[in-house]
Amino acid sequence: MGSSAAPDLSTVVAILERVRARHPLVHCLTNHVVKGFTANVLLALGAAPAMVEHADEAEQFAGIADALLVNVGTLDEPQIAAMRRAVPAARAAKRPWVLDPVAVGPLAVRTRFAAELLVLSPTVIRGNASEVMALAGLAGGGRGVDSGAESTAARAAARTLAQQTGGAVLVTGQVDYAIDATREVAISNGHPLMTRVTGVGCAMGAINAACAAVADSPLDACVATAVLLGLAGERAAAAAARPGSFAVALLDALDALDADAIRAHGRIA
Amino acid sequence: MGSSAAPDLSTVVAILERVRARHPLVHCLTNHVVKGFTANVLLALGAAPAMVEHADEAEQFAGIADALLVNVGTLDEPQIAAMRRAVPAARAAKRPWVLDPVAVGPLAVRTRFAAELLVLSPTVIRGNASEVMALAGLAGGGRGVDSGAESTAARAAARTLAQQTGGAVLVTGQVDYAIDATREVAISNGHPLMTRVTGVGCAMGAINAACAAVADSPLDACVATAVLLGLAGERAAAAAARPGSFAVALLDALDALDADAIRAHGRIA
Amino acid sequence: MGSSAAPDLSTVVAILERVRARHPLVHCLTNHVVKGFTANVLLALGAAPAMVEHADEAEQFAGIADALLVNVGTLDEPQIAAMRRAVPAARAAKRPWVLDPVAVGPLAVRTRFAAELLVLSPTVIRGNASEVMALAGLAGGGRGVDSGAESTAARAAARTLAQQTGGAVLVTGQVDYAIDATREVAISNGHPLMTRVTGVGCAMGAINAACAAVADSPLDACVATAVLLGLAGERAAAAAARPGSFAVALLDALDALDADAIRAHGRIA
Numbered sequence: 001m002g003s004s005a006a007p008d009l010s011t012v013v014a015i016l017e018r019v020r021a022r023h024p025l026v027h028c029l030t031n032h033v034v035k036g037f038t039a040n041v042l043l044a045l046g047a048a049p050a051m052v053e054h055a056d057e058a059e060q061f062a063g064i065a066d067a068l069l070v071n072v073g074t075l076d077e078p079q080i081a082a083m084r085r086a087v088p089a090a091r092a093a094k095r096p097w098v099l100d101p102v103a104v105g106p107l108a109v110r111t112r113f114a115a116e117l118l119v120l121s122p123t124v125i126r127g128n129a130s131e132v133m134a135l136a137g138l139a140g141g142g143r144g145v146d147s148g149a150e151s152t153a154a155r156a157a158a159r160t161l162a163q164q165t166g167g168a169v170l171v172t173g174q175v176d177y178a179i180d181a182t183r184e185v186a187i188s189n190g191h192p193l194m195t196r197v198t199g200v201g202c203a204m205g206a207i208n209a210a211c212a213a214v215a216d217s218p219l220d221a222c223v224a225t226a227v228l229l230g231l232a233g234e235r236a237a238a239a240a241a242r243p244g245s246f247a248v249a250l251l252d253a254l255d256a257l258d259a260d261a262i263r264a265h266g267r268i269a
Numbered sequence: 270m271g272s273s274a275a276p277d278l279s280t281v282v283a284i285l286e287r288v289r290a291r292h293p294l295v296h297c298l299t300n301h302v303v304k305g306f307t308a309n310v311l312l313a314l315g316a317a318p319a320m321v322e323h324a325d326e327a328e329q330f331a332g333i334a335d336a337l338l339v340n341v342g343t344l345d346e347p348q349i350a351a352m353r354r355a356v357p358a359a360r361a362a363k364r365p366w367v368l369d370p371v372a373v374g375p376l377a378v379r380t381r382f383a384a385e386l387l388v389l390s391p392t393v394i395r396g397n398a399s400e401v402m403a404l405a406g407l408a409g410g411g412r413g414v415d416s417g418a419e420s421t422a423a424r425a426a427a428r429t430l431a432q433q434t435g436g437a438v439l440v441t442g443q444v445d446y447a448i449d450a451t452r453e454v455a456i457s458n459g460h461p462l463m464t465r466v467t468g469v470g471c472a473m474g475a476i477n478a479a480c481a482a483v484a485d486s487p488l489d490a491c492v493a494t495a496v497l498l499g500l501a502g503e504r505a506a507a508a509a510a511r512p513g514s515f516a517v518a519l520l521d522a523l524d525a526l527d528a529d530a531i532r533a534h535g536r537i538a
Numbered sequence: 539m540g541s542s543a544a545p546d547l548s549t550v551v552a553i554l555e556r557v558r559a560r561h562p563l564v565h566c567l568t569n570h571v572v573k574g575f576t577a578n579v580l581l582a583l584g585a586a587p588a589m590v591e592h593a594d595e596a597e598q599f600a601g602i603a604d605a606l607l608v609n610v611g612t613l614d615e616p617q618i619a620a621m622r623r624a625v626p627a628a629r630a631a632k633r634p635w636v637l638d639p640v641a642v643g644p645l646a647v648r649t650r651f652a653a654e655l656l657v658l659s660p661t662v663i664r665g666n667a668s669e670v671m672a673l674a675g676l677a678g679g680g681r682g683v684d685s686g687a688e689s690t691a692a693r694a695a696a697r698t699l700a701q702q703t704g705g706a707v708l709v710t711g712q713v714d715y716a717i718d719a720t721r722e723v724a725i726s727n728g729h730p731l732m733t734r735v736t737g738v739g740c741a742m743g744a745i746n747a748a749c750a751a752v753a754d755s756p757l758d759a760c761v762a763t764a765v766l767l768g769l770a771g772e773r774a775a776a777a778a779a780r781p782g783s784f785a786v787a788l789l790d791a792l793d794a795l796d797a798d799a800i801r802a803h804g805r806i807a
Binding site for chain 3: 032035036039040043044049050051052053054056057060061064078247248249250251252255256
């Protein structure tokens, strides 16, 4: 994690090639709505998904897998218990872990739990502007939920979080921002149809975990995630104009991504 | 809910336009098999899905969302607990809620629980003939499960239920019947391939919740649901003859529905 | 279960025709990632899926359904409780039941639980080489997990298991082996894209349960499962070269399978 140069499209190409060569095993403790789609997104990219839910096994498996995803979208008590045991095990085994704080802010149980998780220094936090600002408020950064959800405010909140965790934050929206303690990269790939298919944002957290397993830094993983998924979304939208066929095309496009496409169409500022 | 004229195709058009303008947020407490597909159906139609499962959060969220769906297809104890808290919260917030009594009748736990829910006056009940007759038996209407499941018997059972709840009942089958205390509308859109894809019936309950959030009456919502999904099914079947591609085409067809298609091909009697 | 001739392609044709004529109801206690896909695979084949999860209802339903699938992929305590009650009920009602020992071996909870289930003599065990060898080790057959996972070793382990349970074992891989106490059949249908879609292996267990409900012997059911799914995979791969569209094409291909395709392209040794 010693890279200090800003990640560029060559970084993204290198990460995709490593994912396809090493097939990182991603332990997904994620929400019930998106488990199948998340697994298919990881498989299409070249990673290997595994969902191990029992708390005893989740702890054991976090030390076997290459990365851990914690998504609080449909949190229930057994899943909270599994996450409480998996995160320390992943940390002990020096595996990266990604926190996806779905709907943190307005909903009470997940918001309290996210505050607890934040202390465990997620390698990457992946959320939209509202979620990132809510999390930063929990972190004592002085910001609570802002329903206006300005990108600028989310960028400052993301910086606060990155400084606290020592990791990186990916703020997703029309433009995605990958931010760590000292650097910021804007990525402008993507397509509006990605918001018409359930689980695209959640799958982005899973891709981030796969990338973090092979990247030189958390920031590199965030940039690669935003470019790879955004680019696949653009290519899928060129092949399919409506949400059912778009979801299918998105998986095909992830499988078809290559260095040429990344270098020609990746948009990093 | 003061409309007393029978809903017609203009009612359906108006409801679709409102769903697309307002994006009603539908809280789905639904079965584990169909969560992803249900969310994608709502997104394709123009509504916004959310599955919040923890009992504490489900109660909180029921007052935030625009409508609630309760589907007992894969009931377990935590979900029963979440439903017990979400339904009163939705009622207190004057949000419509839809009961989908999957397999009520032969299976004991859900049948007892459905009797408990029925007292809470669902805005809409969406079921097949057997389920509606079983529910009516629970309601003291004098009918138990009838494996023959005659449409005529289900229509009488639906009327009994509607009179008890003050809401409406959508009995689905080759012909769908939307029934409230005083009115009955038959809808004959649909296609047999809809029975070859898991979750189409369950997604119908979710559509009904989205429509109930914007409709002038529960009966209007039921009629719109049957026309919109049935018509999308017909169009999907024209594009795809086998179940895998049909499921994809069904989502595309929901997205493509418009006033012209409804006025030209909606079949209300 | 008195058939002693080796199953051939006529056996497979007969089983497919029975599935389509009788629509066997398959009770799936399966993992959370693949429930929707599993249900769609069964529907595409012609069978009827049902996922009944509450322990009280799972026990009741196991006596109603035509076959039971127990897949330990995302085991949690409520599902363990449901399986503990469903398996004896299926046995008491003389229904076939299939054990899919996903990731048994390295993970502790499911490995202990699989040992407990094994005593209840599954009609069919469906697993990859590592899983079958791990299970055979639990059975006291003298073999533990072998990460090398040689096919030959798995065949011996499968024979040990079949002799212990009195049922059959389907070892899946590039070549699938259907094995009972005295016979062995190799099936070489299939395509590598089947490993790029989540749930194809798990759905194979569900197909096996559907076939077991109508087959003359557990071995016949295993051979039919491997031919039917493998052949559908080949045909899907001819229509779709990437994983998203392949998954859709696989469902369409299951629906399109017929006697001519089986006789022309089934590969049994």
